Amino acid sequence: MSIWRCFLTAVTSFWICGLQSTPLDSIWHALPDDDPPIIIEALLTALSHHEELKGFEKLMLLERAEPLAETIEDPELTVRYLLAKSDAYLTTEDYSRAQDFGFQALDKTPQLTAASQRTVYSQVARIYYYLAAYDKSLEFSRKAFEISLQLKDNSGIAAGYSRLGDAYRRMGKRDTALRYLNQAIELREKMGSIGGLAKAYNNLGIFHIETEPATKESHKNAIEAWQKSLEFKEQMGDSAGMVYSLLNISVAGPTLPGRVEDAMEYVDRALEISHQIGFNHGLRASYHQAAMLYAKTGNYELAYDAYTRYHEYDQKLASENVKERIAEVEVVYQTRLKEREIDLLSTQNFVQEIRLTRQRWILGCAFLALALLTITLVTLRRNAKLKLERKEREAEFNRQHNERRIIALKQEQDFRMMKALVHGQEQERKRIARDLHDQLGALMAGVKINLQTLTGFATNEVQMKLIAETKELTDSAGKEIRRTAHNLMPASIANHGLDKSLHQLFDQLNQGNHLPRFTYQSYGVNGKLEEEQEIHLFRILQELTNNTLKHAEASTVLVDLSQDSEGIHLVYEDDGKGFDSARVEEEGGLGITSIRSRITALQGEIDIHSSAGEGSSFNIFIPLHGRPN
Numbered sequence: 298m299s300i301w302r303c304f305l306t307a308v309t310s311f312w313i314c315g316l317q318s319t320p321l322d323s324i325w326h327a328l329p330d331d332d333p334p335i336i337i338e339a340l341l342t343a344l345s346h347h348e349e350l351k352g353f354e355k356l357m358l359l360e361r362a363e364p365l366a367e368t369i370e371d372p373e374l375t376v377r378y379l380l381a382k383s384d385a386y387l388t389t390e391d392y393s394r395a396q397d398f399g400f401q402a403l404d405k406t407p408q409l410t411a412a413s414q415r416t417v418y419s420q421v422a423r424i425y426y427y428l429a430a431y432d433k434s435l436e437f438s439r440k441a442f443e444i445s446l447q448l449k450d451n452s453g454i455a456a457g458y459s460r461l462g463d464a465y466r467r468m469g470k471r472d473t474a475l476r477y478l479n480q481a482i483e484l485r486e487k488m489g490s491i492g493g494l495a496k497a498y499n500n501l502g503i504f505h506i507e508t509e510p511a512t513k514e515s516h517k518n519a520i521e522a523w524q525k526s527l528e529f530k531e532q533m534g535d536s537a538g539m540v541y542s543l544l545n546i547s548v549a550g551p552t553l554p555g556r557v558e559d560a561m562e563y564v565d566r567a568l569e570i571s572h573q574i575g576f577n578h579g580l581r582a583s584y585h586q587a588a589m590l591y592a593k594t595g596n597y598e599l600a601y602d603a604y605t606r607y608h609e610y611d612q613k614l615a616s617e618n619v620k621e622r623i624a625e626v627e628v629v630y631q632t633r634l635k636e637r638e639i640d641l642l643s644t645q646n647f648v649q650e651i652r653l654t655r656q657r658w659i660l661g662c663a664f665l666a667l668a669l670l671t672i673t674l675v676t677l678r679r680n681a682k683l684k685l686e687r688k689e690r691e692a693e694f695n696r697q698h699n700e701r702r703i704i705a706l707k708q709e710q711d712f713r714m715m716k717a718l719v720h721g722q723e724q725e726r727k728r729i730a731r732d733l734h735d736q737l738g739a740l741m742a743g744v745k746i747n748l749q750t751l752t753g754f755a756t757n758e759v760q761m762k763l764i765a766e767t768k769e770l771t772d773s774a775g776k777e778i779r780r781t782a783h784n785l786m787p788a789s790i791a792n793h794g795l796d797k798s799l800h801q802l803f804d805q806l807n808q809g810n811h812l813p814r815f816t817y818q819s820y821g822v823n824g825k826l827e828e829e830q831e832i833h834l835f836r837i838l839q840e841l842t843n844n845t846l847k848h849a850e851a852s853t854v855l856v857d858l859s860q861d862s863e864g865i866h867l868v869y870e871d872d873g874k875g876f877d878s879a880r881v882e883e884e885g886g887l888g889i890t891s892i893r894s895r896i897t898a899l900q901g902e903i904d905i906h907s908s909a910g911e912g913s914s915f916n917i918f919i920p921l922h923g924r925p926n
Contacts, residue, residue, distance in 0.1 A: 324358065333365035334374055341377055352388030353694070359385060360687055372408040379405075380420050390701070391694065392428055399424050415444040415453065422460065426467075435464040455484040455493055459500055466504055478504055495529035495538065498522045499545075506549055507862055512823065516549040523549075536570050540579035543567040547586050561590050581610035741778065744771050795831040796822045799838065799858065806842065813851040813871065815842070820859040830919060833895040834858075834867065840888040841869050841915060849873025849913065864901075864920040871913050878907045 445453030458481035465474035502522035571579035591600035851873030
């Protein structure tokens with residue numbers, strides 16, 4: 298028995314010493330050298346106190362401890378280990394693996410205490426929330442909430458109110474969501490929980506801004522909630538949280554009369570705090586919001602400067618992300634290198650131990666040496682298999698992560714190129730419209746003056762008639778120039794907004810008794826939208842009406858424009874001869890390429906339905922611009 302203990306001690310010493318040279322080994326080496334339950338308990342405690350660790354770093358420590366965790370018979374400790382792995386995968390956005398470990402913990406709930414069951418249900422609810430399965434998230438949130446009620450745990454009850462309110466908000470059940478959010482605030486106030494109140498009022502502000510119609514009253518309610526959240530974050534000294542609250546207020550502020558200047562004051566304060574604490578994410582979001590506000594007030598020079606600073610911090614953060622990825626690869630490399638060293642040291646230790654045993658027990662311990670050799674070979678084989686599986690999982694994890702990053706960068710690049718192209722087209726339209734109006738319009742006015750002068754020199758009726766006909770042609774040419782300039786860049790959009798411009802457009806199209814007849818109606822379009830959205834929507838409808846007039850042979854056209862808390866909905870339907878939508882989509886006919894490029898620039902979606910003899914239907918959705926979290 299003493300020889301066996303000596304062998305295990307030597308192997309363990311070499312193993313632990315070999316692990317000390319990687320960044321994560323200081324945590325591992327600090328764990329107690331005791332039985333598996335104590336080691337796992339200490340590891341989970343250490344992870345909860347090292348919040349600076351990234352998800353993949355936590356996963357590497359948990360994977361290292363997996364052979365020990367498999368020997369644990371305590372269901373409570375086993376579930377805590379499973380939930381730690383589930384949470385780590387959740388932070389790395391590997392929702393499938395997070396769900397697997399969450400469900401393994403869920404299978405063990407009958408063996409757990411009520412408090413542990415609540416923790417499992419809460420984690421499963423979080424996973425479903427990230428997967429956008431809000432009905433399932435609500436189901437498990439209710440289970441966790443019921444346990445909090447049974448335990449009379451006010452903190453858990455208040456957290457349950459918030460989770461239920463958020464789930465109902467996502468499901469569009471406004472009244473129920475508002476009731477739970479208010480209950481969370483009332484309970485947090487009774488408890489005197491400053492941090493809880495800061496989160497609760499922040500959730501209430503998001504509720505008002507996202508679930509209610511975009512009115513002055515809803516934005517006012519959102520601002521009041523965020524201001525209260527800001528006060529509590531100031532008491533907590535949460536500088537980063539203060540920055541996001543200030544930016545939220547500045548986003549909603551310009552919808553109220555006289556609030557653009559007030560909104561800029563909140564942005565200035567967010568910039569000041571972000572500079573003080575070196576908060577690059579806050580600086581990027583603050584300069585972006587400053588550029589938007591300066592543009593609203595017409596101060597385009599300051600807007601350009603702010604956008605330049607925003608771009609600098611955006612590039613800086615992108616560079617930091619690249620450095621983090623390099624650091625991840627370095628950690629993986631060092632870990633693999635150390636695993637090879639561990640294998641070598643373990644083998645060397647084994648050979649040395651065998652030699653010592655043979656010297657001491659040449660005759661009497663031959664059987665024991667054979668047994669040790671067998672056990673060691675089995676152990677090495679098992680460890681090699683575990684290491685191979687771990688390397689394969691790490692490689693797959695890195696591959697999936699890199700693929701997601703490449704796809705995201707490609708999509709962002711395509712979107713920016715498309716947006717720049719459409720913006721350039723609009724600028725060219727403005728220039729041509731301005732040239733038509735200013736230059737050709739002035740020339741036509743000069744021609745009219747000259748014709749008026751020639752009238753006095755006419756000597757017979759033929760000359761008078763010719764001059765009169767020339768005047769009529771000149772007037773017609775002037776009207777055509779003004780109509781063309783208006784179509785290129787309607788002044789009514791800048792003066793009156795999209796809704797009135799579309800009313801004017803379809804009133805002009807309905808002049809006379811010709812077909813088709815256009816019916817235009819709008820719902821919930823309050824005031825002016827952002828200039829970019831209005832121009833693109835107007836161009837899209839111009840392209841659709843031109844297609845109808847040229848190709849559809851329709852008698853009636855229905856145009857429906859509406860706006861809600863999610864975005865703008867446009868429905869365009871005619872009763873014409875229809876077309877092969879699949880062929881047109883593939884070949885890009887009927888101006889579909891132009892329409893899709895504008896919708897892409899607005900991050901929107903289009904759904905086309907048409908077939909021969911059945912008319913045509915275009916359903917378009919344009920989301921509202923996002924807000925900082």
